[in-house]
Amino acid sequence: xxxxxxxxxxxxxxxxxxxxxxxxxxxxxxxxxxxxxxxxxxxxxxxxxxxxxxxxxxxxxxxxxxxxxxxxxxxxxxxxxxxxxxxxxxxxxxxxxxxxxxxxxxxxxxxxxxxxxxxxxxxxxxxxxxxxxxxxxxxxxxxxxxxxxxxxxxxxxxxxxxxxxxxxxxxxxxxxxxxxxxxxxxxxxxxxxxxxxxxxxxxxxxxxxxxxxxxxxxxxxxxxxxxxxxxxxxxxxxxxxxxxxxxxxxxxxxxxxxxxxxxxxxxxxxxxxxxxxxxxxxxxxxxxxxxxxxxxxxxxxxxxxxxxxxxxxxxxxxxxxxxxxxxxxxxxxxxxxxxxxxxxxxxxxxxxxxx
Ligand code: SF4
Numbered sequence: 001x002x003x004x005x006x007x008x009x010x011x012x013x014x015x016x017x018x019x020x021x022x023x024x025x026x027x028x029x030x031x032x033x034x035x036x037x038x039x040x041x042x043x044x045x046x047x048x049x050x051x052x053x054x055x056x057x058x059x060x061x062x063x064x065x066x067x068x069x070x071x072x073x074x075x076x077x078x079x080x081x082x083x084x085x086x087x088x089x090x091x092x093x094x095x096x097x098x099x100x101x102x103x104x105x106x107x108x109x110x111x112x113x114x115x116x117x118x119x120x121x122x123x124x125x126x127x128x129x130x131x132x133x134x135x136x137x138x139x140x141x142x143x144x145x146x147x148x149x150x151x152x153x154x155x156x157x158x159x160x161x162x163x164x165x166x167x168x169x170x171x172x173x174x175x176x177x178x179x180x181x182x183x184x185x186x187x188x189x190x191x192x193x194x195x196x197x198x199x200x201x202x203x204x205x206x207x208x209x210x211x212x213x214x215x216x217x218x219x220x221x222x223x224x225x226x227x228x229x230x231x232x233x234x235x236x237x238x239x240x241x242x243x244x245x246x247x248x249x250x251x252x253x254x255x256x257x258x259x260x261x262x263x264x265x266x267x268x269x270x271x272x273x274x275x276x277x278x279x280x281x282x283x284x285x286x287x288x289x290x291x292x293x294x295x296x297x298x299x300x301x302x303x304x305x306x307x308x309x310x311x312x313x314x315x316x317x318x319x320x321x322x323x324x325x326x327x328x329x330x331x332x333x334x335x336x337x338x339x340x341x342x343x344x345x346x347x348x349x350x351x352x353x354x355x
Contacts, residue, residue: 036111046059204224240273291313
């Protein structure tokens, strides 16, 4: 029963799309006439990252100069690139020329007809290959360009970013399931058109959409939530131990921070890397602790990272540790000194004084 229902789904989706295309689809684009694999191929490559309206004059000029695969293969590369000038992404133009020559050598100038062979050609991905074989040769091959990904992600509410292989594979499976056995060429045009027109990225016109009855994202009122965008990288976390050295007068030891980096040039609490031995730091700086206590950790968030602070409160004898470098160290008197401390430092000192 499930298989029958799936079949039903598929033909409904395709039929509604085809009926819509009949009325509203684009049927007069230059590459939709005299369709040959060569003509479809050139249009598909030009349309990558470029709008239809921009492509049309380039396509027409290209076809006038290189009307066939053999004409392109025999052309001078500079001449080909000259026709590409203004379209950008010149690697595409170079690949076209290289591929035309390769088809001449390996396939006797006839565009290959199996998916594996076409995908193996330089500059042709799985979706472009599917488009060439379905549109020009009527083969039942699914496609999955950016527009189709958007339609499928919304129609089936497919979770996850399509840039991830597992998500893309799921989309390919759906694309395959929906592709009909008949009228494949028109179906391919139609689903691309739907994505390029009604099912637009930011403002889909769902009320006019031929498949809105079953579109999961539309029914749930969340079309623009799909497809999901690339997940943001987790904010990195840095860790540090901060020493709160307090003398018998209730002053706190501050150290001037290096001129660059966070809180550059300000006075802050002395720091030590968390993976270093705490006692080593005290020894190195000649502090003899009367008492030593780790305080609850504190997180301070900067624009591009979190700083996890492990504060340690140490009480020292007031005469302990003469400060030799006044430029670098100072005894901070909370009662009489004003401002100039980074937010987490003030916060930590306040906490300690309240204890
Ligand atoms: S109903 Fe809306 S979201 Fe769903 S496929 Fe149609 S246009 Fe896209």
